[in-house]
Amino acid sequence: MSLKEEEVDNDKPMTFQDSRHQIDNNKQPDDKRLLHFGDAKKDMEVESKELVLSLQSQLTDSYKKMQEMEYQSNRLKATLREKDDKWQKSLSRLLKGTQDLRWAQLDAKEEILRLQFDWKDQLKNFGEELQTLVAAASGYHKVLAENRQLYNEVQDLKGNIRVYCRVRPFLTKDSTKQTTIDYIGENGELVLANPGKPVGKDSRRSFTFNRCFDTKSLQEEVFLDTQPLIRSVLDGFNVCIFAYGQTGSGKTFTMSGPTNMTPTNWGVNYRALNDLFEITQTRVHVFRYEIGVQMLEIYNEQVRDLLVTDGSHKKLEIRNNSQLNGLNVPDANIMPVTSTDDVLELMKLGQKNRAVGSTSLNDRSSRSHSVVTVHVQGKDLESGSIFRGSLHLVDLAGSERVDKSEVTGDRLKEAQHINKSLSALGDVISALAQKNGHVPYRNSKLTQLLQDSLGGQAKTLMFVHISPDADSFGETMSTLKFAERVATVELGAARSNKESGEIQILKDQVYQLKEVVAKRDAEIAILNNTIKEQLEKADNIANTEKVKGKPTNASKPRRRTSNEAQAQKGRKTTTENGNANAENRQSMRKIPGDKKTPSSLVLSTGHDPEDSTEHFESSSACSPLDSPTENKVQFEVSEDGAVNVFEKLKLLKSRRKGIGKRVGSFDSHHSLLEHDDVSEYVKAKPLNTTQQEAGLVFDTTTPASPSQPERNFTCQELNDTFQSSGDDTLSSFQDYTQQLKTDSNGRYVAGAKKYDVVAEMGRSNQQSGLRLRPPSNMVYGQDLANGSFETVLLDTIGGQNAQDTGCKRGSFLLNSDVGLDEDFGDEEAFESRGTCQDDTASLYSDSGMSAEAENSGSVDQNKKVRPNSIRPQK
Ligand SMILES: Nc1ncnc2c1ncn2[C@@H]1O[C@H](COP(=O)(O)OP(=O)(O)OP(=O)(O)O)[C@@H](O)[C@H]1O
Numbered sequence: 092m093s094l095k096e097e098e099v100d101n102d103k104p105m106t107f108q109d110s111r112h113q114i115d116n117n118k119q120p121d122d123k124r125l126l127h128f129g130d131a132k133k134d135m136e137v138e139s140k141e142l143v144l145s146l147q148s149q150l151t152d153s154y155k156k157m158q159e160m161e162y163q164s165n166r167l168k169a170t171l172r173e174k175d176d177k178w179q180k181s182l183s184r185l186l187k188g189t190q191d192l193r194w195a196q197l198d199a200k201e202e203i204l205r206l207q208f209d210w211k212d213q214l215k216n217f218g219e220e221l222q223t224l225v226a227a228a229s230g231y232h233k234v235l236a237e238n239r240q241l242y243n244e245v246q247d248l249k250g251n252i253r254v255y256c257r258v259r260p261f262l263t264k265d266s267t268k269q270t271t272i273d274y275i276g277e278n279g280e281l282v283l284a285n286p287g288k289p290v291g292k293d294s295r296r297s298f299t300f301n302r303c304f305d306t307k308s309l310q311e312e313v314f315l316d317t318q319p320l321i322r323s324v325l326d327g328f329n330v331c332i333f334a335y336g337q338t339g340s341g342k343t344f345t346m347s348g349p350t351n352m353t354p355t356n357w358g359v360n361y362r363a364l365n366d367l368f369e370i371t372q373t374r375v376h377v378f379r380y381e382i383g384v385q386m387l388e389i390y391n392e393q394v395r396d397l398l399v400t401d402g403s404h405k406k407l408e409i410r411n412n413s414q415l416n417g418l419n420v421p422d423a424n425i426m427p428v429t430s431t432d433d434v435l436e437l438m439k440l441g442q443k444n445r446a447v448g449s450t451s452l453n454d455r456s457s458r459s460h461s462v463v464t465v466h467v468q469g470k471d472l473e474s475g476s477i478f479r480g481s482l483h484l485v486d487l488a489g490s491e492r493v494d495k496s497e498v499t500g501d502r503l504k505e506a507q508h509i510n511k512s513l514s515a516l517g518d519v520i521s522a523l524a525q526k527n528g529h530v531p532y533r534n535s536k537l538t539q540l541l542q543d544s545l546g547g548q549a550k551t552l553m554f555v556h557i558s559p560d561a562d563s564f565g566e567t568m569s570t571l572k573f574a575e576r577v578a579t580v581e582l583g584a585a586r587s588n589k590e591s592g593e594i595q596i597l598k599d600q601v602y603q604l605k606e607v608v609a610k611r612d613a614e615i616a617i618l619n620n621t622i623k624e625q626l627e628k629a630d631n632i633a634n635t636e637k638v639k640g641k642p643t644n645a646s647k648p649r650r651r652t653s654n655e656a657q658a659q660k661g662r663k664t665t666t667e668n669g670n671a672n673a674e675n676r677q678s679m680r681k682i683p684g685d686k687k688t689p690s691s692l693v694l695s696t697g698h699d700p701e702d703s704t705e706h707f708e709s710s711s712a713c714s715p716l717d718s719p720t721e722n723k724v725q726f727e728v729s730e731d732g733a734v735n736v737f738e739k740l741k742l743l744k745s746r747r748k749g750i751g752k753r754v755g756s757f758d759s760h761h762s763l764l765e766h767d768d769v770s771e772y773v774k775a776k777p778l779n780t781t782q783q784e785a786g787l788v789f790d791t792t793t794p795a796s797p798s799q800p801e802r803n804f805t806c807q808e809l810n811d812t813f814q815s816s817g818d819d820t821l822s823s824f825q826d827y828t829q830q831l832k833t834d835s836n837g838r839y840v841a842g843a844k845k846y847d848v849v850a851e852m853g854r855s856n857q858q859s860g861l862r863l864r865p866p867s868n869m870v871y872g873q874d875l876a877n878g879s880f881e882t883v884l885l886d887t888i889g890g891q892n893a894q895d896t897g898c899k900r901g902s903f904l905l906n907s908d909v910g911l912d913e914d915f916g917d918e919e920a921f922e923s924r925g926t927c928q929d930d931t932a933s934l935y936s937d938s939g940m941s942a943e944a945e946n947s948g949s950v951d952q953n954k955k956v957r958p959n960s961i962r963p964q965k
Contacts, residue, residue, distance in 0.1 A: 336556030338489025
């Protein structure tokens with residue numbers, strides 16, 4: 092019990108005992124408790140001590156840890172501080188950098204802005220300058236285009252042969268080779284560099300053509316430039332495009348295209364036809380066109396048809412100016428075409444038939460000239476007039492030298508033929524360029540075939556091809572020089588073959604009549620031969636009888652008197668369209684052999700005044716080999732009121748203002764003349780009044796002897812001309828003229844007669860005055876019975892006279908009163924028959940008139956000539 096409880100239970104007063112007792116009682120548990128407490132205290136003390144110890148140890152540990160941590164933390168702190176420092180530093184650096192960058196950015200921005208501003212300024216200036224430049228450039232191009240157009244127009248007017256040059260790219264196998272092409276300019280300039288020579292003055296040669304296509308030029312570009320020319324075929328022009336160049340230089344590529352052809356790389360041939368078809372379609376309501384194609388090949392100087400399907404190799408004849416329908420090779424197949432597909436088919440056939448050989452230069456090398464001719468006939472549906480144009484597309488054989496090809500046998504023969512025909516082409520070009528009186532077209536089939544295009548009123552373009560490689564330098568140079576010469580040729584303005592519907596109908600009739608007359612002429616020739624045989628028999632009988640009887644003068648050769656000649660003429664006139672015709676041709680082929688008889692060129696109207704329907708006739712009197720068929724045309728003069736030839740001529744003269752009295756010239760045997768660049772003929776003034784009254788222009792003269800011919804030349808100028816011409820014949824001419832005497836009037840006198848030489852025909856550099864070539868210049872005049880014409884012959888071959896060399900050259904005039912004042916200006920219009928040695932020639936005027944002349948050995952034969960005819964129309 093607790094003290095409190097005892098207090099509560101002992102409300103009665105307690106004795107000491109009690110209290111003592113109670114205290115003792117109380118004291119006992121307390122002691123126990125005290126003891127217990129002491130123990131507990133002791134335990135607690137131990138425990139406390141232990142706890143203290145443990146706490147102390149923990150504290151120590153903690154302290155240690157704390158210290159360690161502090162250390163660590165300090166280290167960390169230090170590291171961090173360090174890092175912080177670093178970071179701070181780099182940050183500040185970065186900041187600085189950023190700042191710098193920012194400044195730099197600002198600077199840059201400022202700079203950019205400034206630059207932008209400048210640029211804008213400059214751009215603005217550039218823009219302005221550019222605009223000025225563009226304006227200037229467009230002006231320049233405009234001027235260039237205008238210049239080009241003007242140049243082309245001038246060329247059209249002059250009729251220059253256009254020359255385009257094309258440079259073939261290196262073929263893959265040649266790609267490492269050195270090029271010879273130094274420069275190709277926009278305006279057709281080309282500079283050729285000689286790789287073998289050090290750079291210097293002589294190592295380069297420049298050429299200028301109408302256009303120069305570099306190695307990158309596309310087929311389309313090449314065609315585009317020729318397109319207008321080609322299109323003019325549809326307006327009735329004749330166009331000729333020919334490709335020239337050494338083997339492998341790209342002629343076939345330009346004209347046809349590569350072997351694996353697609354429309355993109357089609358050559359000129361396909362594009363041209365394609366274009367023509369397209370245009371005909373657009374004009375379908377205005378014109379009706381018919382297009383036909385011929386493909387020919389000239390192989391070993393033989394013309395062959397490439398459009399044969401039966402494999403035949405018929406040799407074909409070329410007939411210039413003689414065919415009504417414009418076909419120069421009338422016997423070759425002409426295939427009508429209406430689409431490009433037709434053309435492709437034909438070309439395939441042509442290619443198949445074409446002779447292709449192989450040489451060391453080019454495996455695909457074509458050893459023949461190929462000529463695709465496109466004939467176009469158009470009809471103006473409104474007016475009925477007819478256009479007739481032709482387009483020759485000529486791929487020439489390679490122009491390289493034979494020795495380079497290393498060929499033998501057949502290949503050599505082919506190459507020689509090619510070279511011959513190309514050199515004939517060169518000769519023709521030279522003659523044309525020098526405006527020579529005589530152009531040797533007949534020296535090769537190629538030049539014969541191209542005659543109308545080279546010397547006629549055609550538009551002609553030559554593509555000259557060159558290879559760029561150094562090995563070909565020599566060939567390239569000679570090719571370009573040739574092309575340069577070609578570019579100088581002036582053909583005269585091209586003319587369209589347009590005819591009114593009526594003329595066309597008349598022409599057709601004429602053509603038919605011509606055929607009838609040709610048949611009749613053949614019959615006459617047979618009859619004539621029979622008569623001749625009969626006459627010869629009769630002569631033989633008469634001679635036999637004379638030999639038996641007394642001798643007479645008849646056995647000696649003698650010249651006929653003029654009366655006899657007149658009588659002869661009369662006889663001929665009465666049989667004008669009969670026997671005389673054939674006989675004339677016989678005599679035409681005769682080569683004069685008697686030196687004493689002057690060769691004379693004669694023209695005679697051969698008309699019969701009684702006959703109101705005078706016949707005009709043209710004849711081709713070549714040797715049978717060259718021209719087996721004789722062509723004749725008859726023409727009714729009376730249709731326009733003319734009752735005879737003179738009337739007709741007068742009429743023509745009044746209609747056309749011609750250029751003068753001289754209407755033509757000719758030479759025969761030009762194989763000699765063409766190497767002799769003398770091309771002069773002489774005309775003389777009338778020398779006496781009677782002759783003048785008779786309308787003669789020239790005196791009748793027979794030289795006393797061939798060794799002392801009459802030489803009566805005027806003109807001090809003659810000498811002067813010679814001196815100023817710088818001709819290489821000058822010194823010899825002076826020698827010659829020194830031998831001549833002159834009279835008080837300054838005329839040259841070399842016999843009883845005097846002549847005033849009043850004109851000459853010569854080379855282009857001699858516009859006036861007379862050129863004579865020593866030492867045997869002879870001037871002959873021939874008085875014709877009817878007085879209509881006069882002739883002159885000037886023999887020009889050094890040291891020999893006409894008969895000696897067989898070379899005759901002449902000109903003829905028509906009387907100014909009745910003469911044919913037509914424009915017979917071009918000498919080449921005078922068709923010489925020289926190669927066939929028949930001494931006859933024909934001259935055609937533009938309006939279709941023609942005259943035929945004979946260079947015969949005697950006066951009497953002259954009268955057989957029947958020159959007045961109309962030209963056989965195409
Ligand atoms: N402009 C060109 N671009 C690309 N290749 C061309 C070009 N011109 C020619 N060639 C190639 O050059 C080679 C010879 O060309 P091409 O046959 O046309 O010469 P060519 O002068 O007609 O020869 P050939 O005288 O033998 O007829 C051909 O392989 C042809 O494809």
